[in-house]
Amino acid sequence: MVNLISDFFKNYINFSGRTSRKDYWLTVLLLLIVSLVLGAILPMLCGIWGLIVLLPSLAICARRLRDAGFSPWWLLLLLTGIGEIVILIMTLMPKK
Secondary structure (H helix, E strand, O other): OHHHHHHHHHOOOOOOOOOOHHHHHHHHHHHHHHHHHHHHHOHHHHHHHHHHHHHHHHHHHHHHHHHOOOOHHHHHHHHOOOHHHHHHHHHHOOOO
């Protein structure tokens, strides 16, 4: 788990390359757990944590989309109301 977070922050703005489905979802799960714990302790910490992980989260999602055979430009769908569902489905796709 420490290796996942290390790789997550090491590739802070690396939008190129690929990320496996397993690594992506384990990282997302770990980030969600940290967010829930911080939110339970002090909600302000959760907001700061969200700002810290925003850019690397977009980068790992772009790498996952590329691994699934989609263009990272699909991340622009996050600006729409339904985009989160579409991106979720795309990140669940197997490697191409």
